[in-house]
Amino acid sequence: MQEETPPIGPEPGSGQLHRLADHLFRHEWGKMVAVLTRTFGTENLELAEDVVQDTFLAAFQVWVQQGIPANPQAWLYRVARNKALNRIRHNRFSSQHDFSNPARPLPSHGPALHTFPEEPWEPHRVSDDMLRMMFACCHPGLPEEQQVTLILKTLCGFSTAEIARAFFCPEDTVSKRLYRGKAFFREHRIRPEIPGPGELQQRLEAVLHSVYLLFNEGYNSGQPDRLIRTDLMEEALLLGRLLTAHPETAQPATFALLALLCYQYSRSQSRLGADGNIILLDQQDRSQWNHEWIAAGNEYMNRAAVGNTVSAYHLQAAIAFEHCSAPDFAQTNWTGIVRYYRWLCRLSPSPVFELHMAVAVLHAEGTAAALRILEQMDAPKKMDSYYLYHSLLGEINQRDGRHEAARQHFEKALALTGSEAEKKMLRAKMERLCF
Amino acid sequence: MKDFLLLFRGGLQFQTASPDEIQQHMLVWKDWMDQLSKEGRVTGGERLTGEGATIRGEQRQVTDGPFAEGKEVLGGYFSIKAHNLQDAIQVAMGCPIYRHQGSTEVREVVAM
Numbered sequence: 001m002q003e004e005t006p007p008i009g010p011e012p013g014s015g016q017l018h019r020l021a022d023h024l025f026r027h028e029w030g031k032m033v034a035v036l037t038r039t040f041g042t043e044n045l046e047l048a049e050d051v052v053q054d055t056f057l058a059a060f061q062v063w064v065q066q067g068i069p070a071n072p073q074a075w076l077y078r079v080a081r082n083k084a085l086n087r088i089r090h091n092r093f094s095s096q097h098d099f100s101n102p103a104r105p106l107p108s109h110g111p112a113l114h115t116f117p118e119e120p121w122e123p124h125r126v127s128d129d130m131l132r133m134m135f136a137c138c139h140p141g142l143p144e145e146q147q148v149t150l151i152l153k154t155l156c157g158f159s160t161a162e163i164a165r166a167f168f169c170p171e172d173t174v175s176k177r178l179y180r181g182k183a184f185f186r187e188h189r190i191r192p193e194i195p196g197p198g199e200l201q202q203r204l205e206a207v208l209h210s211v212y213l214l215f216n217e218g219y220n221s222g223q224p225d226r227l228i229r230t231d232l233m234e235e236a237l238l239l240g241r242l243l244t245a246h247p248e249t250a251q252p253a254t255f256a257l258l259a260l261l262c263y264q265y266s267r268s269q270s271r272l273g274a275d276g277n278i279i280l281l282d283q284q285d286r287s288q289w290n291h292e293w294i295a296a297g298n299e300y301m302n303r304a305a306v307g308n309t310v311s312a313y314h315l316q317a318a319i320a321f322e323h324c325s326a327p328d329f330a331q332t333n334w335t336g337i338v339r340y341y342r343w344l345c346r347l348s349p350s351p352v353f354e355l356h357m358a359v360a361v362l363h364a365e366g367t368a369a370a371l372r373i374l375e376q377m378d379a380p381k382k383m384d385s386y387y388l389y390h391s392l393l394g395e396i397n398q399r400d401g402r403h404e405a406a407r408q409h410f411e412k413a414l415a416l417t418g419s420e421a422e423k424k425m426l427r428a429k430m431e432r433l434c435f
Numbered sequence: 436m437k438d439f440l441l442l443f444r445g446g447l448q449f450q451t452a453s454p455d456e457i458q459q460h461m462l463v464w465k466d467w468m469d470q471l472s473k474e475g476r477v478t479g480g481e482r483l484t485g486e487g488a489t490i491r492g493e494q495r496q497v498t499d500g501p502f503a504e505g506k507e508v509l510g511g512y513f514s515i516k517a518h519n520l521q522d523a524i525q526v527a528m529g530c531p532i533y534r535h536q537g538s539t540e541v542r543e544v545v546a547m
């Protein structure tokens with residue numbers, strides 16, 4: 001029996017004392033759907049979701065009248081299991097069957113009762129099934145938005161409406177993504193499984209990337225609701241921890257990603273003001289930075305420092321660490337950060353990384369050096385449509401006293417961003433320009 | 436004290452509600468239920484499933500499902516003790532169903 005490594009860092013969202021843990025239903029949703037999907041197959045994902053939804057409805061009806069059971073989780077599991085068995089008994093599931101899969105019994109009545117596990121909710125099995133589900137959701141055949149949407153729905157227990165609110169997009173869009181994702185599962189008979197050694201590295205990269213995207217939806221999004229953003233970051237952290245707990249997915253890049261997420265999370269509450277406006281790094285109240293999470297990040301960093309591959313996450317975590325360990329803005333190790341960014345841009349070239357590097361160069365070496373970086377960039381035309389490119393040029397021009405040029409770039413940036421918080425910040429910068 | 440029925444219609448749509456919403460709603464209902472029980476108000480109550488049948492008219496025509504549709508479907512009831520209608524209305528005011536656009540009908544039971 002593999003030893004389960006205790007999770008590093010405080011439990012996200014564990015602050016409140018309640019009769020029920022915060023988001024208990026939501027977290028149990030993910031576990032139960034994962035286990036049931038493994039039994040029924042991804043082509044029957046909706047069936048699995050139905051069973052779990054029914055289970056929560058039953059909980060609502062019974063617990064209101066009879067009180068919350070001493071072990072709510074066990075109650076949920078028992079009821080879900082019975083409902084699932086009932087469906088199997090009465091043959092109430094999809095007629096699609098994968099004959100090519102030796103693990104599935106031939107249908108006389110579809111999944112036979114004996115294929116339903118005796119102990120479906122045993123913790124290792126649950127974690128295993130959730131990981132399998134993650135790989136299914138991050139299948140290379142699915143576009144990124146569908147991957148993240150599927151994860152939020154099936155693993156994180158968000159409703160379509162909640163996903164729409166989180167991503168600031170119409171519910172219809174979310175519904176379509178889910179519909180297409182599930183259709184893909186059916187058409188390609190995707191099995192939830194951990195890929196074999198040949199495919200694992202590549203598939204894991206996609207999973208890590210999804211977790212990273214999910215976290216960034218909370219950290220960087222234009223969504224003004226702080227609670228929703230914290231929610232998304234916490235879900236990403238939970239999924240990340242799941243990955244670090246399983247031997248096959250507990251790789252250096254995984255630990256590096258967790259380190260990065262912990263560092264970002266530790267600073268997340270001080271980034272947004274009470275009215276949803278962005279507080280820039282040089283003005284953030286560093287006493288608000290959560291040191292427990294920074295410590296957790298450090299532990300993950302240590303565990304990431306094995307082997308001889310450095311991933312983009314290692315470098316981003318290193319940069320985040322430099323910020324977290326600087327007592328104030330002035331003492332930030334900008335030179336070190338620039339070095340990491342240069343490495344990062346070589347390893348994983350991207351316009352966003354290059355722009356962030358230019359910001360670091362601005363602080364480390366001044367406006368002339370930053371301008372040189374911008375001028376040396378590939379595809380300046382592409383840069384032209386990046387809000388950050390113009391925001392940075394505005395900043396550089398302002399510092400050099402070229403106020404008219406600064407104003408023009410800020411205007412351009414304003415037009416390019418959809419985020420209310422960023423717009424506010426840009427307008428504030430423009431107001432500070434004097435003529 | 437007189438007997439009244441509180442008839443609940445509409446409210447949280449369980450088919451599309453998220454696990455979070457169901458959990459939160461359950462806790463709020465439970466709190467209300469507990470409070471009423473403590474006050475000795477509740478004499479009974481049941482929740483009704485969505486299935487059933489309706490039989491109408493001399494022809495005894497049977498249709499599937501409840502009498503009404505959608506938000507009007509009767510979801511359940513409480514039987515309570517109250518001094519009079521105003522008192523019963525006050526009790527019904529505390530119901531969590533309104534936050535999800537549900538309604539409560541307050542009816543006095545004929546005393547025998």
